[in-house]
Amino acid sequence: MNARPAPRFPEWPQYDDERTGLIRALEQGQWWRMGGQEVESFEREFAEFHGSPHALAVTNGTHALELALQCLGVGPGTEVVVPAFTFISSSQAAQRIGAVAVPVDVDPDTYNIDVAAVAAAITPRTRAIMPVHMAGLVADMDALGKLSADTGVPILQDAAHAQGARWQGKRVGELGSVAAFSFQNGKLMTAGEGGAVLFPESDLYEAAFLRHSCGRPRTDRRYMHQVAGTNMRLNEFSASVLRAQLRRLPAQTALRDKRWALLSRLLGAVDGVVPQGSDVRADQNTHYMAMFRVPGISEEDRNALVDRLVDAGLPAFAAFRAIYRTDAFWETGAPDESVEQIAERCPHTEAISSDCVWLHHRVLLADEPDLELTAEIVADAVAAV
Structure with missing residues (x-):
């Protein structure tokens, strides 16, 4: 590769008004959600932002999925259909x-769950369909909604990447199904850790509140725990940070969308590189990751490519490994199939897991010359493989 300066990218996480919120939380005298105001205020603001009647803040995104699944009736003896190409929390939450967890293939262009594959995987034991809005690109919620209506199997949107995303003008909370979010350190808005669940119905929300607070009603003073639960309560300090992060999100989303239009065009002009595709119905893509494939490359060469990109100053990563090709997937709650049997019905996941690279979303907050330099670095690195 030719020597050239490294692009300049903003740091992540970003912060400013967070200091004010942290002091506010500190000085209110109650650091627990049951006595403070920050968690409840964040829940109202997050629900309103996404067009949902109810939001429940929890400890992290994995817990958000677990809690949502429990409220949908998922448990021993049931199945959850998940994309084979996703972060492992999607399957582990069910397991x-x-x-x-029943993995199915994804679309080779959008990397989102293949609806036909979902339909083929549904059995009498299926209790939830879990599409993942990969990198902030909303999955085909029209087709999934029809499938859900036809089969009676509810949808749980894994929206860990999709704070602020829209589908045909509808926000995630307006799509009629439960949605779970993550606020882990790398996410589009973050408090280091944290999560939230949007509920379209009051009864689901109330059931989730009980389970996330050890089964104890809000006003209980005699330890009358009503259901089996655990402690998933978010603390006041994290909520104060998330309130500031939420206020900053719309401007950042608009900038990332604008920058991706440029970067995807530049990457698409590089011989051998194919950027993640789009769907015109997903009219607000949040671009949690800037993803691209190098079709035909081996996993070993892809990993070497990532190393070259990192050495050149890009925050680059190998794409998720197919969940069924991890030891963790097989520890508990795996289907009665072999790795190769699942791989045979997930050819697109096999390919994407081997040939896909992603760049951290802070790349899309950079100036245009830095994106042009980014594309040049990718071109040189790919040519060197």
Whole structure:
């Protein structure tokens, strides 16, 4: 590769008004959600931002999925259909509560769950369909909604990447199904850790509140725990940070969308590089990751490519490994199939897991000359493989 200066990217996480919120939380005298105001204020603001009647803040995104699945009736003896190409939390959330995670293939262009594959995987034991809005690109919620209506199997949107995303003008909370979010350190808005669940119905929200607070009603003073639960309560300090992060999100989303239009065009002009595709119905893509494929490359060469990009100053990463090609997937709640049997019905996941690279979303907050330099670095690195 030719020597050239490294691009300049903003740091992540970003912060400013967070200091004010942290002091406010500190000085209110109550650092617990049951006595403070920050968590409840964040829940109202997050729900309103996404067009949902109810939001429940929790400890992290994985817990958000687990809690949502429990409220949808998922547990031992049931199945959850998940994309084979996703972060492992999507499947582990189901497996940790005793269900079987059934991986299905994804679309080779958008990397989102293949609806036909979902339909083929549904059995009488299926209790939830979990599309992941990969990198902030909303999955085909029209087709998934029809499938859900036809089968009676509810949808749980894994929206960990999709704070502020829209589908045909509708926000995530307006799509009629439960949605779970993550606020882990790398996410589009973050408090280091944290999560939230949007509920379209009051009864689901109330059931989730009980389970996330050890099964104890809000006003209980005699330890009358009503259901089996655990402690997933978010603390006041994290909520104060998230309130500031939420206020900053719309401007950042608009900038990332604008920058991706440029970067995807530049990457698409590089011989051998194919950027993640789009769907015109997903009219607000949040671009959690700037993803691209190098079709035909081996996993070993892809990993070497990532190393070259990192050495050149890009925050680059190998794409998620197919969940069924991890030891963790097989520890509990795996389907009665072999790795190769699942791989045979997930050819697109096999390819994407081997040939895909992603860049951290802070790249899309950089200036245009730095994106032009980014594309040049990718071109040189790919040519060197």
